[in-house]
Amino acid sequence: MAVVNRGFEGRGEASDRRLPPGQHLTDDFPVLSASVTPLIPKDKWELTITSETREQQHLTWDELMALPAEHIVADIHCVTRWSKLGTRWEGVSLDTVLAEMTTEATHVLATSYGGYTTNLPLAELRGGKAWIVYRYDGQELGALHGGPVRLLVPHLYFWKSAKWLNGLRLLLRDEPGFWESAGYHNHGDPWREQRYEFD
Numbered sequence: 001m002a003v004v005n006r007g008f009e010g011r012g013e014a015s016d017r018r019l020p021p022g023q024h025l026t027d028d029f030p031v032l033s034a035s036v037t038p039l040i041p042k043d044k045w046e047l048t049i050t051s052e053t054r055e056q057q058h059l060t061w062d063e064l065m066a067l068p069a070e071h072i073v074a075d076i077h078c079v080t081r082w083s084k085l086g087t088r089w090e091g092v093s094l095d096t097v098l099a100e101m102t103t104e105a106t107h108v109l110a111t112s113y114g115g116y117t118t119n120l121p122l123a124e125l126r127g128g129k130a131w132i133v134y135r136y137d138g139q140e141l142g143a144l145h146g147g148p149v150r151l152l153v154p155h156l157y158f159w160k161s162a163k164w165l166n167g168l169r170l171l172l173r174d175e176p177g178f179w180e181s182a183g184y185h186n187h188g189d190p191w192r193e194q195r196y197e198f199d
């Protein structure tokens with residue numbers, strides 16, 4: 001007997017190749033938040049970039065809007081095993097945001113309204129791999145998904161994409177963030193299944 005699963009068939013083999021090991025496809029957009037949803041008006045939103053010498057640069061909503069926007073289409077992968085292909089975002093490349101920064105830093109701790117943090121090597125945020133985004137699927141990014149502004153680092157598990165982003169701390173050494181301190185992998189590459197600390 002032939003079992004036809006239309007949904008799956010429709011996506012085809014090409015999308016299977018885009019699915020990292022241990023992941024399954026989803027068409028909806030689950031919300032995963034470790035806290036209540038902070039509601040930040042755009043005119044109150046601010047990103048503080050702190051250098052390793054504690055110098056601070058601030059970026060307001062209007063300043064963010066004045067930077068060149070990019071349209072990003074990316075597959076996203078949550079460590080809880082759902083993946084969503086071809087998600088569409090609009091935002092500013094971290095290459096643009098960090099362009100003026102001369103820094104010796106090797107790592108970054110991204111911080112959020114509400115207290116969430118996640119750490120990344122600075123190199124993972126550069127080279128057209130990471131953005132701060134404010135639109136999803138042609139609409140303003142809603143608060144549940146991290147609006148007004150979230151980080152988008154689609155080549156790593158989605159917990160690295162901090163919602164309600166309010167800071168980037170440039171560091172001379174690595175400093176584990178919220179999930180990274182709680183037994184999750186420090187780096188989080190979905191293609192290498194770096195889910196937990198010792199993977």
Ligand SMILES: Nc1nc2c(c(=O)[nH]1)N[C@H]1C(S)=C(S)[C@@H](COP(=O)(O)O)O[C@H]1N2
Nearest residue numbers: 030031032033034112116145158159162163
């Ligand atoms: N500030 C903040 N950012 C966060 C989280 C969070 O709890 N707080 N959850 C992370 C996790 S585990 C995932 S999978 C994604 C979920 O994003 P979504 O709710 O838009 O799907 O956000 C990440 N960024």
Ligand SMILES: [Mo]
Nearest residue numbers: 032078079159
């Ligand atoms: Mo997640």
